[in-house]
Amino acid sequence: xNLASPSFIxxxxxxxxxSKTADSCVMVIxxxxxxxxxxxxxxxxxxxxxxxxxxxxxxxVGFARRKKSHEEFRKEVKQAIDEFSRSKPIDQELWQRFSQxxxxxxxxxDHDEGYESLGQLLQKLDQQxxxxxxxVFYLSIQPSYFPLVAEKxxxxxxxxxxxxxxxxxxxxxxxxxxGRDLESAEKLQAKLLKFLDESQIYRxxxxxxxxxxxxxxxxxxxNPIFEAIWNHHFIDNVQITVSExxxxxxxxxxxxxxxxxxxxxxxxxxxxxxxxxxxxxxxLKATSIRDEKVKVLDCIRxxxxxxxxxxxxxGQYSAGYIQGNPVKSYREEDNVDPHSNIETFAAMKLFIxxxxxxxxxFYIRAGKRLPKRATKIVITFKKAPGYLFxxxxxxxxxxxxxxxxxxxxxxxxxxxxxxxxxxxxxxxxMDFHYGSYFGSTPPEAYERxxxxxxxxxxxxxxxxxxxxxxxxxxxxILHYWNAHPRRKCxxxxxxxxxxEAANELLTKDGRSWRLV
Amino acid sequence: MQKIKSMxxxxxxxxxxxxNQAKLTKQDIKSALFNLIIYTTDSKKDHSFxxxxxxxxxxxxxxxxxxxxxxRSDDFIEVNVSCENxxxxxxxxxxxFSGKEIDQVPYLLLPHLIPDLPIYLLWRQPPxxxxxxxxxxxxxxxxxxxxxxxxxxFHLFAKELLxxxxxxxxxxxxxxxxxFGWRQxxxxxxxxxxRIDLLEKTSSLLITYHSSDDGCFKKIxxxxxxxxxxxxxxxxxxxxxxxxxxxFIIIYEKEQRKILVTISPMQQSKFLxxxxxxxxxxxxDEYECIFLRQSTTQLEVKACDPYQCSLxxxxxxxSLQSGKSFIQEVFYEKISEHYFSLLHLIxxxxxxxxxx
Numbered sequence: 054x055n056l057a058s059p060s061f062i063x064x065x066x067x068x069x070x071x072s073k074t075a076d077s078c079v080m081v082i083x084x085x086x087x088x089x090x091x092x093x094x095x096x097x098x099x100x101x102x103x104x105x106x107x108x109x110x111x112x113x114v115g116f117a118r119r120k121k122s123h124e125e126f127r128k129e130v131k132q133a134i135d136e137f138s139r140s141k142p143i144d145q146e147l148w149q150r151f152s153q154x155x156x157x158x159x160x161x162x163d164h165d166e167g168y169e170s171l172g173q174l175l176q177k178l179d180q181q182x183x184x185x186x187x188x189v190f191y192l193s194i195q196p197s198y199f200p201l202v203a204e205k206x207x208x209x210x211x212x213x214x215x216x217x218x219x220x221x222x223x224x225x226x227x228x229x230x231x232g233r234d235l236e237s238a239e240k241l242q243a244k245l246l247k248f249l250d251e252s253q254i255y256r257x258x259x260x261x262x263x264x265x266x267x268x269x270x271x272x273x274x275x276n277p278i279f280e281a282i283w284n285h286h287f288i289d290n291v292q293i294t295v296s297e298x299x300x301x302x303x304x305x306x307x308x309x310x311x312x313x314x315x316x317x318x319x320x321x322x323x324x325x326x327x328x329x330x331x332x333x334x335x336x337l338k339a340t341s342i343r344d345e346k347v348k349v350l351d352c353i354r355x356x357x358x359x360x361x362x363x364x365x366x367x368g369q370y371s372a373g374y375i376q377g378n379p380v381k382s383y384r385e386e387d388n389v390d391p392h393s394n395i396e397t398f399a400a401m402k403l404f405i406x407x408x409x410x411x412x413x414x415f416y417i418r419a420g421k422r423l424p425k426r427a428t429k430i431v432i433t434f435k436k437a438p439g440y441l442f443x444x445x446x447x448x449x450x451x452x453x454x455x456x457x458x459x460x461x462x463x464x465x466x467x468x469x470x471x472x473x474x475x476x477x478x479x480x481x482x483m484d485f486h487y488g489s490y491f492g493s494t495p496p497e498a499y500e501r502x503x504x505x506x507x508x509x510x511x512x513x514x515x516x517x518x519x520x521x522x523x524x525x526x527x528x529x530i531l532h533y534w535n536a537h538p539r540r541k542c543x544x545x546x547x548x549x550x551x552x553e554a555a556n557e558l559l560t561k562d563g564r565s566w567r568l569v
Numbered sequence: 570m571q572k573i574k575s576m577x578x579x580x581x582x583x584x585x586x587x588x589n590q591a592k593l594t595k596q597d598i599k600s601a602l603f604n605l606i607i608y609t610t611d612s613k614k615d616h617s618f619x620x621x622x623x624x625x626x627x628x629x630x631x632x633x634x635x636x637x638x639x640x641r642s643d644d645f646i647e648v649n650v651s652c653e654n655x656x657x658x659x660x661x662x663x664x665x666f667s668g669k670e671i672d673q674v675p676y677l678l679l680p681h682l683i684p685d686l687p688i689y690l691l692w693r694q695p696p697x698x699x700x701x702x703x704x705x706x707x708x709x710x711x712x713x714x715x716x717x718x719x720x721x722x723f724h725l726f727a728k729e730l731l732x733x734x735x736x737x738x739x740x741x742x743x744x745x746x747x748x749f750g751w752r753q754x755x756x757x758x759x760x761x762x763x764r765i766d767l768l769e770k771t772s773s774l775l776i777t778y779h780s781s782d783d784g785c786f787k788k789i790x791x792x793x794x795x796x797x798x799x800x801x802x803x804x805x806x807x808x809x810x811x812x813x814x815x816x817f818i819i820i821y822e823k824e825q826r827k828i829l830v831t832i833s834p835m836q837q838s839k840f841l842x843x844x845x846x847x848x849x850x851x852x853x854d855e856y857e858c859i860f861l862r863q864s865t866t867q868l869e870v871k872a873c874d875p876y877q878c879s880l881x882x883x884x885x886x887x888s889l890q891s892g893k894s895f896i897q898e899v900f901y902e903k904i905s906e907h908y909f910s911l912l913h914l915i916x917x918x919x920x921x922x923x924x925x
Contacts, residue, residue, distance in 0.1 A: 064765065064802045065756035067907050077760060105750065105885035109757040109870070146867060150883040181880055185761065220761070489600040490630060 075101075075507035076222075077110035078187035079178050081171070083202060084194040085115025085126070085157065089228070091133035093259075094193065097499035099134045102151050103144060104496075106504055110183040114156045114174065126157035139497055154182065162198050168209040175211065186221035188212065189506055193228055200244040207248035214250045224506055226255040230315045231515070234531050235524040242517050251517055255506050260321045261513040262498025265461040265487065269328040269430075270342070272455070272463065279453075280333070282434070284409045289450060290562075292416045292431040293325050294569050296423035298375050300547070301397070305388025312395045314367075314527055317419045320515070321428075323350065323523045325457065326415060329430055330405050339512035343519055350522035354404040361533050366543065366554040368398035370422040373547030380422065380547045396534075396542050397421040400555040402562075403526075414562065418555060422547035424569075428457035431567045437468075442478060449480040452567065461487040461495075581681060585650045585660055600630045601660075603687040603711075603900070606678065608636045608702060610694065618693070618716065620841075621743070624896055626659050634678050635663040636702060644668030648677070675705035687711035689900065691743075695719065696729045707738060714899060716743035718790035727915035734909060744790035745908050746898045750886035751795055751845060754860070757884070758870055768803060770852040773829040777847040780834035788843035789817055792832045794911065795845060800830075801910045810918055826853065839864065862886075 066074065080098070082090055101107045115126050131152070134143055158174055160167020179186055190206060192199055203225065206212040212223040225245075232238025245254060260266055273280060282288070295317055301308040308316070327346040334341035356364050371382040384391050398420035405415065434451040442448055452466040464484040471477040487495070505513055534540075543552035550556075550566065559565050605625065609618075625631070639645075646666040653659045662681055666674055682688060690710040692703065695717055707713065713733065719726045733740045759768050776792040796819065800807065805821035805828055812818070817832040837846050840862065848860040858872040863883075871881045 061762045063756060063760060064804075065752070065759060067905060074757065074760070102885060105753065107885075109754065109760070109882065109884050144866075146864060147885065150867070182882065183879060486600075490602055491628075 075106060075108045075111075075504050076187055076509065077108045077182075077184050078189055078507055079112045079114060079175055079182070079184045080189040080191060080503075080507075081114045081116055081158075081175070082191045082193060083116045083162070083198075084192070085117040086119050086129070087117075087193055089193045090115070091129070092137045093497070093499045094191065094503070095130050095133045096138040097497055097503055099138055099143075099151065100140055100497065100500050101504055103140060103147060104500075106500075108507060110185065112154045112156065112178045112182045112184060114158050114171070114178070116158045116160065116171065118159065118161055120159050121157055123155070123157050127152045127155050130155055162194065162202055163205070165205065165209070168205045168211065172209050172211055188223040189226065189503075190223070191226045196228075196230060196232075196241075199227060199241060203245050203248045212249060212253070214248075215252065222253075222509070224253050224255055224509075225249060226257050226503075226506055226514075228257055229320045230311060231256055231520045232524065233311075233315065235521060235528040238521055238524050242521070252511070254517070255502075255511055256515040256517075256520060257502055258320050258324055258515055259498040259502065260324050260457075261515075262500075262502040263457060263461075264495045265455070265457045266325070266328065267513075268461075269325075269455065270337075273329075274333050285411045285413045287434050288413050289433045289435045290414045290416060290564060291326075291329060292433070292567055293322055293329070293418075293429075294431075294566070295322055295325075295419040295428045296425065296550075296569060297421050298423065298426050300370065300380060300422050301383065301386055301389070303387060305386050308386075308397075309389060309393060309395055313397055313399050313419060313421065314531060318399055318417070319523050319527050322417050322419055323526070324515075325428075325430060326403075326417065327519075329432075330410060330415070332409070337512070339510065342512055343516045347516070347518050347522055348407075349405060350519065350526065352405045352407045352410075353526050354406045355526070355529060356401070356403075358529070358533060361530060362540075364558070365401040365530055366399065366552060366558055367396035367534065368400075368420065368545045368552040368555070369393070369395065369542035370397050370420075370547045371544040373422070373549065375422060375424075375548050382544075382547070383421075394538060394542055398423075398542075398545060398551045398555070400551060400558055401530075402558055416559060416564075416566070418551065418566070420545075420551050423550060424548055426459065427569045429567075429569055430455040430457065433564075433567070442476060448478060454567070581648055581650060581662060581677075585652065585662065585681075601683055601686060602629050602631050603689055604632050604634065604682045605689045605691060606634045606636065606706060606710075607691040608638070608693060610638050610640060626653070628896060629900075631659060632681070632683050633659060633661045634681060635661065636674060636678070637663065637665045638671065639665065639667040641667045644670050646670035646673070646677075671701060675702055682709070687900075689714055691716060693717055695726070696733065697725070711739065712900070713738055713740040714743060715740060718744050718793075723793070724916050724918045727912040727918075731909070731912050731916060734912075739904060741899060741904060742794075742908065743899070745794055745905070745911075748791050748795045748798070748845070749898050751791075751848075751860075752798060754868060754884050754886065755795075755799070755848075758858070758860070767852060767854070767856050767858075768799075768850075769823075770826075770854050770856070771803070771828050771850055772826070772853045773831070773849075773851045774799065775831045775833060775847075775849040776845060777833050777835050777849075778843055778845050779837040779840040781836065781838070781842050788834070789832050791843055791845055793817070795848070796830045796832065797911045797914055798907060800828075801907060801914055807914060807918060837862075 082094060084090060098107070098113060131143065131148065135141075156174065156178070158167070158171050160171065175188065178184060188211065190202075190212065192202055194202070203212070212225065213219070215222060232241050273283065327349045330349045331345040332348065334345045369383050372385070373380060383389060383395070383397050384393055398418070400416070400418035403415045403417065404410070404412065432453040432455075434453070436448060436450050439448055449466060449468055454464045456462050456464070462485045464482050466480050466482050468478050469481045471479045502513055505511070543554055545552045556566065607622075626633070644667065646664065649663040651661045651663070653661070662678070664674055664677060688709055688711050690706050690712070691714045693716045694700070696715060715730065730740065730742070759765055774796060776796055778789065778792045780788050800821055803823065805823045807819060808822045809820040810818070815834050819830040821828040821830065835846060840846060844862075846862050850858045855875045856873070858870070861869045861871070863869055866885055868884045868886055869881050870884060872879050
């Protein structure tokens with residue numbers, strides 16, 4: 054799908070089978086020597102090549118500050134693929150020709166001559182590979198560099214805003230976080246819009262590239278039995294948990310600046326929440342889906358300042374045990390202030406003030422150094438009226454669990470009679486495991502997202518108003534925390550499910566977190 | 570494979586359940602996505618078929634029912650069951666038969682279809698065959714997958730397939746799906762108006778395929794479909810069809826310009842019989858483009874016009890990698906409109922002068 058040249062219809066592609074065909078292009082990765090590039094981006098590009106999903110005319114340029122030759126970079130790329138690719142071992146025959154499409158360009162991000170020579174290299178690659186002047190710029194760099202790089206790219210005519218009839222296109226992929234709060238996100242957006250059109254900005258949230266997340270829409274809107282009960286009449290509460298065993302690792306500097314609310318809650322968790330809560334879109338087009346997501350975010354009830362203490366919990370991990378191994382506290386991590394008040398855990402109760410979700414609490418939590426890595430959405434339905442089975446005092450609620458990762462799947466808890474002479478009731482689980490049906494190696498999220506960007510499909514990328522609406526929810530919380538630095542993060546032992554206050558958030562409502 | 574002594578459906582079920590229990594470890598989860606019924610005859614097993622079957626078995630938990638008809642004079646029937654749980658759960662019932670025993674085959678297999686799941690019928694015989702099996706299973710099938718191509722009378726074959734479509738039966742054609750990778754690559758190589766304009770001026774097209782013997786027109790299925798697909802997409806009109814020694818020649822016309830298409834066999838033992846090895850395209854403007862298979866997965870593309878040659882580039886044939894996209898096409902993808910247009914084109918071939 055080339056938005057810049059809608060008039061061209063390829064007779065070789067069927068109109069009734071919209072295929073996602075990545076368009077010819079050069080992909081330039083800024084921050085080519087970084088961790089994300091090695092772990093995710095390069096293996097993803099290699100796997101796309103392996104599956105035959107890269108465009109026929111394609112080249113990749115790594116842009117970074119360190120000096121190295123094309124050959125040295127290719128060697129590093131090979132190592133990264135060897136180590137991190139989902140498909141192993143590396144296909145030597147494929148690598149031979151794929152490596153010849155990879156190049157390296159050294160420059161500081163603020164040096165004009167670096168962009169000048171990049172332009173020359175890209176023109177050469179256009180001639181060599183037939184990439185038609187199309188560009189994807191992947192900014193895998195610190196967010197503070199986004200406006201600078203966009204400005205330089207524009208100044209050197211490496212990106213151009215789309216115009217009617219224009220055939221070549223340029224797109225920019227931006228990693229999260231997009232801003233630090235509402236104000237900074239608005240400023241960043243304004244700066245980017247000087248050089249780019251919104252349609253050229255692809256804000257990546259890798260959660261949206263996950264099969265299990267995409268399945269949320271399919272599950273909700275292709276199974277009417279669930280959609281019919283997907284509202285406040287039947288649903289008691291919704292819980293979303295994103296838990297990680299790992300600590301912050303070597304990302305101390307970043308984490309001290311960001312914290313969990315910015316790194317996970319504002320983007321990943323909100324993406325899941327909007328997909329669970331949105332109304333059916335009028336079509337599967339990017340605009341329709343994104344419109345519905347924004348409506349949900351706009352309906353989230355702002356948490357009044359006097360409720361922030363009781364409805365929002367923040368925590369920070371202290372020393373403890375993960376899988377039987379001792380781990381240190383957050384404050385003992387590298388590049389972390391020993392008195393830091395940055396949160397590594399957050400939990401809160403939100404309400405979506407619309408017809409469908411009236412008074413249904415959405416409990417969301419996310420944290421580092423929790424007992425296990427898991428992302429789950431739990432929909433708890435209202436209990437059946439108990440008069441028929443009064444003897445069965447513990448009649449369970451129906452619970453629908455959507456497992457995003459790991460062990461992707463869906464389970465439904467139902468009540469069942471225990472075979473006996475009395476009417477004892479026992480909850481049982483119907484369970485669908487993705488792996489049992491479709492094998493266990495789905496494409497990596499980045500493969501899907503890079504392919505979509507090359508095809509000009511921005512459905513799975515966050516739109517500006519979506520990001521800003523999400524910041525509107527969280528900025529008052531961040532401001533409150535900043536304004537009350539003495540109210541420390543509640544410590545929680547590594548390997549536990551967070552501070553006790555997170556449990557109290559639900560127990561005072563007569564509920565509890567479902568065991569993850 | 571566990572041989573079943575009695576031809577009783579209940580016995581088959583019991584044996585299958587026992588095998589399942591014995592093989593299932595505590596970690597295994599029994600699941601099935603669909604039923605797959607495969608009908609074949611003794612002479613019809615080939616490497617490509619086995620490979621495709623392996624792709625299915627390695628990626629999709631399912632129930633497979635093999636129906637193998639032996640063309641011999643006596644009446645015989647034999648049932649075997651097996652169950653594999655590594656890595657996916659595949660339960661398999663194999664019914665071998667000959668002669669009059671064919672009559673009881675549909676009734677033997679019907680109780681073993683897993684309800685509520687799609688039923689795919691893979692048919693490796695001509696579609697017009699008046700078979701009790703086909704007529705019984707056709708209405709139950711979610712999709713009929715044909716894996717057959719005639720050595721002549723293509724128009725009759727195409728007409729028969731179109732009759733299936735007209736009857737509202739969803740069907741796909743393995744030979745069409747086998748060229749999925751080629752279609753994708755061709756579309757990607759000609760992905761701009763400028764590149765399509767080059768195609769529009771095609772003067773000749775040569776498709777070469779591997780044939781381990783001296784050439785049998787049964788093996789031209791993929792090559793035949795590929796050229797017909799290009800013809801349909803570019804709105805070429807077939808005007809003549811003929812066989813010249815081992816070559817198959819079709820002459821098309823568009824805007825009073827003739828396009829000569831040649832399908833030619835060659836020996837390239839690293840490929841399977843019938844697999845396309847090379848596609849060469851020439852235009853009236855002296856533009857030339859060659860797609861050359863270098864291995865099972867790799868393809869080199871070279872293009873030249875009278876003034877310059879672009880650097881050759883390489884592409885991966887999508888369907889032949891993990892097999893995932895191949896299987897997607899067989900079971901899940903929407904039925905291709907291009908394919909039906911192609912069948913229409915082939916069905917009109919009888920009106921042409923057929924030379925031998």
